[in-house]
Amino acid sequence: MKKLVLGLYAIATVALMIWGFYQAMYVAPDDALQGYIFRIIYYHVPSASVAFVFFAVSLFGSIGYLTFRRGNHDRAQIADAWALAGAEVGVVFCTVVLLTGPIWGRRAWGIWWTWDARLTTTLVLWLIYVSYLLLRRFAAGPQMQTLAAVLGVFGALDVPIVYMSNRWWRTQHPAPVFGGDPGSGMKDPAMLAAFGWNMLAWFAWGIFVLILRYNVERKHQQYAEQEAEEALAANL
């Protein structure tokens, strides 16, 4: 039953991705100022939104782990698996943002990169979560999960700074298309529809990958626990 639901969800996600691609490339008009290159927005911005939400998942997972680690082992492990899944899938989406942004910038601004507030804070956010994943990969011992959870909590503090950066400091990156000054937002209904479909499609894809990553981590935890129990029994 679980496999059937996941399979149906995967099919719906692929259908949404195809529809989103069609809307972005063939239905939405060119931007009046930037022309065709503006279409990068249909996967650059949704990828950033998914990354932010998944870093929030990692934050709540980390808080959950720190809350339950002494009292409820199972809940703590579940929370830790969500924290890891959120951080890892968030890094994948954040990498997409950091790679597609410069491609857009090269055509729109004439430069690949600049140390502007939005770009720099996003790079710092990516570095924080890459260090979180490296800590989980290479640190050993029972304190690893606790250290990772603390880093997960502090790392998430950069998310609101990234979100607000192009509101607080007006540098190279454009002002927010949504939620910015009065009058901001897409005016063309076809552009708005393409943006909405792509947002939905990328969130559907992100959730699909997040659930897979969570399940892989739970399996890994269960295997590691059984191994530890067997080793303990052999020593007794």
Added chain:
Amino acid sequence: MSQADILDHQFVTAAYIITWVLQLGYLAWLGLKWRSEKRNAEQRQKRG
């Protein structure tokens, strides 16, 4: 089609390809990790 239009098209295509290479590459890595965990569990069951 002007030179600028061709460049815009190439840049948009490149960004889309990079996005999907990353996403599908990660999905493939997850699949391999899943298979490895499954194999470990099967081997443990055989031993046990």
